Amino acid sequence: MARTADVAELVDRARAGQPRAVARLISLVEQAGPRLREVARALAPFTGRARVVGLTGAPGVGKSTSTSALVRALRARGERVGVLAVDPSSPFSGGALLGDRVRMGEHAGDPGVFIRSMATRGHLGGLSWATPQALRVLDAAGFDVVLVETVGVGQSEVEVVALADTAVVLLAPGMGDGVQAAKAGILEIADVLVVNKADRDGADATVRDLKHALSLGRREREAGLWRPPVVRTVAATGQGVADVVAAIDAHRDWLVGRGELERRRTRRAAGEVEAIAVARLRAGFAGRVGGAALEALARRVAAGELDPYAAADRLLAGPPDR
Amino acid sequence: MARTADVAELVDRARAGQPRAVARLISLVEQAGPRLREVARALAPFTGRARVVGLTGAPGVGKSTSTSALVRALRARGERVGVLAVDPSSPFSGGALLGDRVRMGEHAGDPGVFIRSMATRGHLGGLSWATPQALRVLDAAGFDVVLVETVGVGQSEVEVVALADTAVVLLAPGMGDGVQAAKAGILEIADVLVVNKADRDGADATVRDLKHALSLGRREREAGLWRPPVVRTVAATGQGVADVVAAIDAHRDWLVGRGELERRRTRRAAGEVEAIAVARLRAGFAGRVGGAALEALARRVAAGELDPYAAADRLLAGPPDR
Numbered sequence: 001m002a003r004t005a006d007v008a009e010l011v012d013r014a015r016a017g018q019p020r021a022v023a024r025l026i027s028l029v030e031q032a033g034p035r036l037r038e039v040a041r042a043l044a045p046f047t048g049r050a051r052v053v054g055l056t057g058a059p060g061v062g063k064s065t066s067t068s069a070l071v072r073a074l075r076a077r078g079e080r081v082g083v084l085a086v087d088p089s090s091p092f093s094g095g096a097l098l099g100d101r102v103r104m105g106e107h108a109g110d111p112g113v114f115i116r117s118m119a120t121r122g123h124l125g126g127l128s129w130a131t132p133q134a135l136r137v138l139d140a141a142g143f144d145v146v147l148v149e150t151v152g153v154g155q156s157e158v159e160v161v162a163l164a165d166t167a168v169v170l171l172a173p174g175m176g177d178g179v180q181a182a183k184a185g186i187l188e189i190a191d192v193l194v195v196n197k198a199d200r201d202g203a204d205a206t207v208r209d210l211k212h213a214l215s216l217g218r219r220e221r222e223a224g225l226w227r228p229p230v231v232r233t234v235a236a237t238g239q240g241v242a243d244v245v246a247a248i249d250a251h252r253d254w255l256v257g258r259g260e261l262e263r264r265r266t267r268r269a270a271g272e273v274e275a276i277a278v279a280r281l282r283a284g285f286a287g288r289v290g291g292a293a294l295e296a297l298a299r300r301v302a303a304g305e306l307d308p309y310a311a312a313d314r315l316l317a318g319p320p321d322r
Numbered sequence: 323m324a325r326t327a328d329v330a331e332l333v334d335r336a337r338a339g340q341p342r343a344v345a346r347l348i349s350l351v352e353q354a355g356p357r358l359r360e361v362a363r364a365l366a367p368f369t370g371r372a373r374v375v376g377l378t379g380a381p382g383v384g385k386s387t388s389t390s391a392l393v394r395a396l397r398a399r400g401e402r403v404g405v406l407a408v409d410p411s412s413p414f415s416g417g418a419l420l421g422d423r424v425r426m427g428e429h430a431g432d433p434g435v436f437i438r439s440m441a442t443r444g445h446l447g448g449l450s451w452a453t454p455q456a457l458r459v460l461d462a463a464g465f466d467v468v469l470v471e472t473v474g475v476g477q478s479e480v481e482v483v484a485l486a487d488t489a490v491v492l493l494a495p496g497m498g499d500g501v502q503a504a505k506a507g508i509l510e511i512a513d514v515l516v517v518n519k520a521d522r523d524g525a526d527a528t529v530r531d532l533k534h535a536l537s538l539g540r541r542e543r544e545a546g547l548w549r550p551p552v553v554r555t556v557a558a559t560g561q562g563v564a565d566v567v568a569a570i571d572a573h574r575d576w577l578v579g580r581g582e583l584e585r586r587r588t589r590r591a592a593g594e595v596e597a598i599a600v601a602r603l604r605a606g607f608a609g610r611v612g613g614a615a616l617e618a619l620a621r622r623v624a625a626g627e628l629d630p631y632a633a634a635d636r637l638l639a640g641p642p643d644r
Contacts, residue, residue: 047626269620305366
């Protein structure tokens with residue numbers, strides 16, 4: 001398919017705003033084939049410009065609607081927006097159940113918007129390993145903002161933060177009160193908190209609880225750094241969405257002013273590099289020792305004949321003596 | 323603290339039903355100190371007996387209440403129950419915000435129940451690496467059932483499945499309708515689906531949506547294997563909890579009858595062994611190359627001077643030429 005010349009050409013076409021070239025590059029990244037490194041190399045010089053915003057929250061808070069409303073607001077001020085919807089569905093089906101077609105909705109046909117669902121395919125680490133690379137594609141293609149939307153509460157959020165410049169956490173009245181949010185560790189990773197469906201009963205209480213929980217948590221933060229604002233929205237009508245954009249902008253300014261943006265991006269890159277290195281090591285010993293050896297060791301561990309540390313020693317020591 | 327002799331003694335005391343010995347062993351595991359391997363070795367011969375049940379669902383579905391109700395039901399038939407509540411809070415605070423004291427409630431002082439919160443401390447992989455080892459402690463200590471409760475939807479669920487014999491997924495009316503559940507990939511990993519708060523408006527619709535979504539998903543499953551039942555509960559009053567226990571038992575019988583239990587447990591052990599091996603490799607190259615080298619490479623990646631694959635090559639190649 002894509003020969004060496006083609007990768008450079010694809011990058012040119014993606015940068016010229018051709019959505020098919022963007023899609024093709026992301027596919028090359030997702031397939032993790034022999035061209036992956038070549039694509040990564042070709043993209044690198046053009047990366048580092050996009051603002052990366054992570055959006056997360058439990059199912060039912062209105063993430064897709066909020067993403068769509070944010071895209072609309074950003075488009076209204078002329079920015080090109082890429083969306084990566086990370087769908088941690090199923091190690092079994094390996095696929096996103098709601099496809100990009102459903103999500104595109106009003107943005108279909110707008111060349112300034114590119115939306116892609118990324119299935120995580122059950123890889124450990126929550127966010128697909130391919131997501132950072134797809135992010136690089138959108139960044140290199142010149143999108144001003146990349147929104148990374150993830151389903152989930154808990155570990156995924158931590159990884160959204162690792163990936164994003166600004167982490168937006170969505171809650172809704174009655175399902176994300178202060179204590180529950182605190183339980184999920186959500187407050188400490190949010191740069192911007194959004195209470196969506198703010199026209200519903202209980203919105204005031206949710207905002208109050210969140211602010212209270214934030215005031216408790218803040219004491220534990222080192223110094224009085226960034227204070228995550230709590231914004232009310234009704235994403236379905238667009239109410240409050242401008243405030244979310246303003247909060248994201250304010251956080252961006254804060255990041256830049258404190259030199260924190262570079263630190264976050266270096267941390268994100270370090271995570272990427274480490275993940276690639278670990279994957280390579282893992283593939284190396286899986287290839288050397290063979291899946292059969294791991295299976296045999298795992299059987300002995302399951303039977304209580306061997307503890308998992310001793311099994312790991314044997315796995316790393318290579319093939320058994322003959 | 324615990325000398326070699328002490329570890330054997332601790333295991334004996336844990337097996338004799340002393341909760342302080344159980345707690346001490348879990349602490350040794352959590353601290354990941356030099357005694358970790360020794361503890362793992364001492365536990366291995368006694369493992370493989372406990373039934374492992376994973377419980378998961380979004381914040382607000384009533385997981386803690388459901389766990390407590392399940393513990394009550396299992397205790398009523400004379401089973402000893404261990405609970406590991408995995409709290410993916412915060413890589414920052416590193417702690418469970420709701421302590422074991424809050425959870426213990428009615429079970430405090432019952433020697434047949436042991437409850438422990440595990441903080442994941444932001445480790446990649448969602449479930450704390452320590453959780454499988456804590457599970458081994460409870461298994462070896464002779465608990466008949468170990469409930470692993472996790473907050474979260476998404477990646478955590480996948481890992482609960484990897485860990486548990488039976489995965490119970492909790493939903494509540496109005497926040498986990500069929501489409502949302504499908505989006506979160508929750509249906510495909512559930513062995514038992516529970517609609518809690520079934521006395522609320524919308525419970526019928528949630529059950530109906532779930533059954534509909536299951537009927538769609540089932541076509542994609544290989545063969546007509548286990549059909550996850552949908553059980554209604556009001557955990558706060560105990561209503562329906564006996565049905566959940568019956569469903570867990572039925573799934574267990576199915577697992578045993580199909581030889582699937584051994585397969586799941588081997589897969590779980592394989593995951594453990596692989597995770598330990600990878601952690602060791604990672605520590606190895608981190609030590610060899612040094613965090614400073616990763617940081618320097620990450621800076622160049624963040625600046626677009628280097629792609630992350632090339633950076634990983636250099637990381638793995640060791641110290642730069644002088």
